[in-house]
Amino acid sequence: MQAAPPPNVFESVATTGQEEFTLDTAAELAAEEGATQIQGKSPWVLAGRRLRRNYVALAFLGVFLLVVVCCLLAPVYVSQVSHIPQNDVRTGAVVVVSGKKVNVISQGGTKIVNGQPVIKFGGVPIGSQWGAAGGKYILGADELGRDVATRLLYGGRNSLFIGITSAAICTILSVVLALVSAYFGGIVDWIISRFFDLIWAFPVVLLGIALGTALSVNGFHHGPINISSGSLWIPIGVISFVFIPYIGRPLRGQVLALRNREFIEAATAQGAGPVRIMFSELLPNVASSVLVLFTLIVANSILTEVGLSFLGAGVQLPNPSWGTMIQEGSRLLSTAPQISLFPGIAIALTVLSLNVFGDGLRDALDPRAKIRIEHG
Amino acid sequence: MVAYIIRRIFGMLLVLLAVSFIVYFIFIVIPGGDPAQRIAGKVATQANILAIRQKLGLDRSFIVQWYDLVKALFTAKLVSYSNQTNVVGQIKQGLPATFSLAIGAGIIWFGFGVLVGTISAVTAGRISDRAITALALIGISMPVAWLGLILRFFLAGDGGSGVSWFPDGSYVPLTSNPAQWFYHLILPWFTLAVLFIGFYGRVLRSNILDTINEDFVRTAKAKGLSTHRILVKHVLRASLIPIVTLFGLDFASVLGGGAIITETVYNLHGVGWYAAQSIQSEDLPPLMGVTLFGAMFIVVFSLLVDIAYAYLDPRIRLS
Numbered sequence: 001m002q003a004a005p006p007p008n009v010f011e012s013v014a015t016t017g018q019e020e021f022t023l024d025t026a027a028e029l030a031a032e033e034g035a036t037q038i039q040g041k042s043p044w045v046l047a048g049r050r051l052r053r054n055y056v057a058l059a060f061l062g063v064f065l066l067v068v069v070c071c072l073l074a075p076v077y078v079s080q081v082s083h084i085p086q087n088d089v090r091t092g093a094v095v096v097v098s099g100k101k102v103n104v105i106s107q108g109g110t111k112i113v114n115g116q117p118v119i120k121f122g123g124v125p126i127g128s129q130w131g132a133a134g135g136k137y138i139l140g141a142d143e144l145g146r147d148v149a150t151r152l153l154y155g156g157r158n159s160l161f162i163g164i165t166s167a168a169i170c171t172i173l174s175v176v177l178a179l180v181s182a183y184f185g186g187i188v189d190w191i192i193s194r195f196f197d198l199i200w201a202f203p204v205v206l207l208g209i210a211l212g213t214a215l216s217v218n219g220f221h222h223g224p225i226n227i228s229s230g231s232l233w234i235p236i237g238v239i240s241f242v243f244i245p246y247i248g249r250p251l252r253g254q255v256l257a258l259r260n261r262e263f264i265e266a267a268t269a270q271g272a273g274p275v276r277i278m279f280s281e282l283l284p285n286v287a288s289s290v291l292v293l294f295t296l297i298v299a300n301s302i303l304t305e306v307g308l309s310f311l312g313a314g315v316q317l318p319n320p321s322w323g324t325m326i327q328e329g330s331r332l333l334s335t336a337p338q339i340s341l342f343p344g345i346a347i348a349l350t351v352l353s354l355n356v357f358g359d360g361l362r363d364a365l366d367p368r369a370k371i372r373i374e375h376g
Numbered sequence: 377m378v379a380y381i382i383r384r385i386f387g388m389l390l391v392l393l394a395v396s397f398i399v400y401f402i403f404i405v406i407p408g409g410d411p412a413q414r415i416a417g418k419v420a421t422q423a424n425i426l427a428i429r430q431k432l433g434l435d436r437s438f439i440v441q442w443y444d445l446v447k448a449l450f451t452a453k454l455v456s457y458s459n460q461t462n463v464v465g466q467i468k469q470g471l472p473a474t475f476s477l478a479i480g481a482g483i484i485w486f487g488f489g490v491l492v493g494t495i496s497a498v499t500a501g502r503i504s505d506r507a508i509t510a511l512a513l514i515g516i517s518m519p520v521a522w523l524g525l526i527l528r529f530f531l532a533g534d535g536g537s538g539v540s541w542f543p544d545g546s547y548v549p550l551t552s553n554p555a556q557w558f559y560h561l562i563l564p565w566f567t568l569a570v571l572f573i574g575f576y577g578r579v580l581r582s583n584i585l586d587t588i589n590e591d592f593v594r595t596a597k598a599k600g601l602s603t604h605r606i607l608v609k610h611v612l613r614a615s616l617i618p619i620v621t622l623f624g625l626d627f628a629s630v631l632g633g634g635a636i637i638t639e640t641v642y643n644l645h646g647v648g649w650y651a652a653q654s655i656q657s658e659d660l661p662p663l664m665g666v667t668l669f670g671a672m673f674i675v676v677f678s679l680l681v682d683i684a685y686a687y688l689d690p691r692i693r694l695s
Binding site: 194197198200201202203204205206207209210211212213214215216217220299303306307310311312313322323326327329330333334337340341343344347348351352355356359 | 391394395398399402403406513514516517518519520521522523525526528529629632633634636637640641648651652654655656658660663664666667670671674675678
């Protein structure tokens, strides 16, 4: 960070946005905020203060939390509003819309219009009712007469659970690997780095479906771990595995840069062991990056779950998830677009809110964190 | 330089060896149980299972099995469980569609990514920058499967929306009808490119903003060079290096069948589509072949990227 950027051709740039955030140590923050204001405050408090001023990021955090709360309230929605459980198949059912009886799945037939017979195709699920059916089918039905809104909420629970849990597992594993790798160096570092390189060498979605499919043949039964083939823990395991190098690699670089600093030497001189140095000396120094990377990995995990489930290698039916809903609806796009449309909007909103919040968090904590994404 | 390249090629072969071990592990070890029984199906006789076990060499040791798998791949003898078609032949058949998709989409996403990132950085803080940033964030937040389906529904074929500006999926070979080839690929190209445009634009924007504060840019300004020349010859050249790395890996991934979702949504019979077809039947050899194939592309391209890197950035010493 230059104290005063020299006037240059990009003057308008130099005074806006970006580089005022390229500081992340307490000393640098002090230079920016004035010594009296930040006296005795930790970098975390200062970062929190920066984040509180970023209203866009906070608003999107609110959106994300709202999505989470809505999905958690899915059982309440079923008992109070829709009265149709998530996997309740109602192909032959009839629902009352504004006083008239309507088939949930339309029946085919012919009728005479102006003397010409017109064929009406059957099997079309009822569209979005927006409350006209008394809380039933607010967003319409799918091809089996299940309530799209109910499944959207339950699917959201699964998608969010998979996204957050796999991101957490992935982050913990890669943090430990990065710390061990950079702290011990030598052969340990070589092995762990080559392991990162290896996973990195696979296209994410391909590795994901390869693992997902191989695991859903029989489930996973090795040693003490027993996972049946339809379990949510399969996509969780797969997603947390494929993203390990995406966090592990940048973190290893950061820890490596800290490894030879004086404070580590001081800790060693005090007799601190490897575990203590890794977790109470090195980890706090990369914690802000970890937090930022975690937010962005949650967003990517949710998108990856959608991709895997869409291809049939993620959440297994009849369990709903946003990805399986998009897949189920893809066959009926022309007659019942609601089945795919709403989960897609829900995903885009959730992931967008995480990305915007993650950006704000990065600006406040660690402007240099970058992550490569790929889920095409 | 030659010594470096030779060393890297040697390292690359080691990585490919390890990759094939991982693929073997994923498909033979993880599923557990008896692979012969799995292949034979649920109503197989004992003799049937024994025959399969012997034919595929499943009764032999780990190393021999792995060696046979690699040999089968390289001699193009790997066949699918479900319909006995040749995996290598099927991958070859998918190459034209996959390469067409990858090359077109790659040009679009690299071009637009650089354009969008540059505009955004040069006008940082202004309305155009904010609009681009917002659009880029939306672009990277949409699931590809959904975006593809929605575009197909609203713009292509006769999806029921009444608009049919584009043909509804499927691939027309370039050699049979170039105009139709192009026409059929426009939507898939853009669907695949949207995510990358947003991402590259954002990365490039922050790279440019970092670079313009470097000393060499100040020197260039002091020499009296024009703004345009500084931007193109000095700032952009330095800022593009990380983008080239990203592009090499992403492009390799798509070339190697990584665009499975796009290929599936638009019914392009490429390598990724082939992999997706075998998921439902739990047919492992095609997945095995495509996974190895995809990894091979990434490994080869990351070598090419590193060489390009050394050429583009004189600060990097090959070691």
